[in-house]
Amino acid sequence: MTSPNYSDPSQATTYAAPEQAQSDQKPHMQPQVQVQYVLPPNMQQGGPVLFGQQSGGQIFVQPIGYVDPSSAQICDWLPWSITNIFVGWCLLGLLPLIFSLICRSRKTSNDASGARTMSTLALIFNILVTLAGLAAWIVLIIVLVTINKATSNVTCYPYC
Incomplete structure (x- = not known):
């Protein structure tokens, strides 16, 4: 044979x-x-x-399932995008997730230029959402601490 x-x-x-x-x-x-x-x-x-x-x-x-080696090297930033759903308060985190999923689907269809474009957009929006999300979490913590101090001074005023 x-x-x-x-x-x-x-x-x-x-x-x-x-x-x-x-x-x-x-x-x-x-x-x-x-x-x-x-x-x-x-x-x-x-x-x-x-x-x-x-x-x-x-x-x-x-x-079946043949992936071009040049498009297989393109990063889709999907784990970072999933993390940004929690960091970016869900609303902002959906945008990089959508670009990451589009990038992944274009990689499997061997569209290297489209996958590179979506990868770049996912990277940019991941950076922006991470910075905005971290700033929002820091502001939220500062506001909660300030409110806690303000309410604790009022409740214990006669006894302090």
Whole structure:
């Protein structure tokens, strides 16, 4: 048996089962046609494959989940965006999360330029939301401490 050649779609490797090896099997299990592995013309070299439809003795090999290495290196900032939902008070944190999810979907569809654009937007909005969220948390803590001091002075005034 020869292995299929995945690098050149014009050369399909044919496999025919030897007659002697299948003489002891049942007649309905013997192959009636030669199996030929054929790659579609748009198949990119090196991607994972899935054996798909069988038609007339040919098995068409379909690529699944092939991710271009250049788009796989693009950072989508998703963990930071999820953290910013809590830091940015949910409303501000949704914007970088949306850009991160769009970036991730464009990476899987091998749109490298669109993924880079969404990655840059997610990075910028993550920085802005983190700074604004931290400032808002600091202001909230200062306000709560100030209110606590103001109310504690009023309640214990005669006794202090």
